[in-house]
C-alpha cells in the first residue's frame with residue numbers, strides 16, 4: 001500500500017481510537033495554551049485528525065477552527081466535533097485555494113512526521129497567516145534517541161520484508177533536523193521560540209520524548 005493511502009485508510013481508524021487513549025495530557029494542554037496565547041479568533045489546523053482534543057479545546061474558548069486532513073473518515077469526525085461543515089475539508093494543505101493571510105494562527109501539531117517535505121507545508125501555512133499572526137508546529141528531532149531507535153526498527157522491518165518474513169506494514173516517519181529548520185525559519189524571516197517536549201511536560205523519559213514545538217511569528 002502506498003504511504004498516503006495508508007494514512008487515509010488504515011491509520012485514520014487507528015488514530016480515532018488512539019487519540020482517546022492519549023487523552024488531553026500535559027503535552028496537548030501546552031499546545032492549546034500556545035495556540036490561544038495571542039487570543040486568536042480564527043485558526044487553521046493542518047492534519048486536523050478527529051478534531052479532538054485540540055480543536056475541541058479551542059472551540060470551547062469561542063475560537064473558530066478550520067482545517068484539513070487527507071483522511072476522509074477523520075474529516076467527517078472533525079466536522080461533527082467542531083460543528084464546522086464548510087471550513088474543514090479533505091486534502092493536503094497545498095490544495096488550499098482560499099484567500100491568503102486570513103488566519104490569526106495556522107498550526108500543525110502531532111502530524112508533521114507524516115508529511116513528506118514539511119518545509120513546503122510551513123511555507124503554505126505562512127501564506128495563510130495574517131501579518132503579525134502565528135505559525136505553530138511540532139517536529140520530531142532527528143537527533144533524538146527516539147528517532148535513532150525508530151530508524152533502526154525501520155531498517156530491521158525492511159530486512160524482514162526482504163526475507164519474506166511477515167510483519168505489520170509500517171512507514172518511515174519524517175524526522176527533522178533542528179539546525180536546518182531554524183535556518184529555514186530565519187531565511188523566511190520568521191521570528192521563533194522553540195521548546196522540547198521534556199521542557200514543556202516535565203516528562204523525564206529521554207528515550208521517548210523527541211518532539212520540539214516551534215512558535216513562530218509572521219512579520220507585520
Ligand SMILES: C[S@@+](CC[C@H](N)C(=O)[O-])C[C@H]1O[C@@H](n2cnc3c(N)ncnc32)[C@H](O)[C@@H]1O
Nearest residue numbers: 007047048049069070071092109110111114115
Ligand atoms: C497523529 S494524527 C494528529 C491529528 C491532530 N493534529 C491531533 O493532534 O489530534 C496525524 C494526522 O495527520 C494526517 N495527515 C497525514 N498526512 C497528511 C497530509 N499530507 N496532509 C494533511 N493531513 C495529513 C493524518 O491523516 C492524521 O489525521
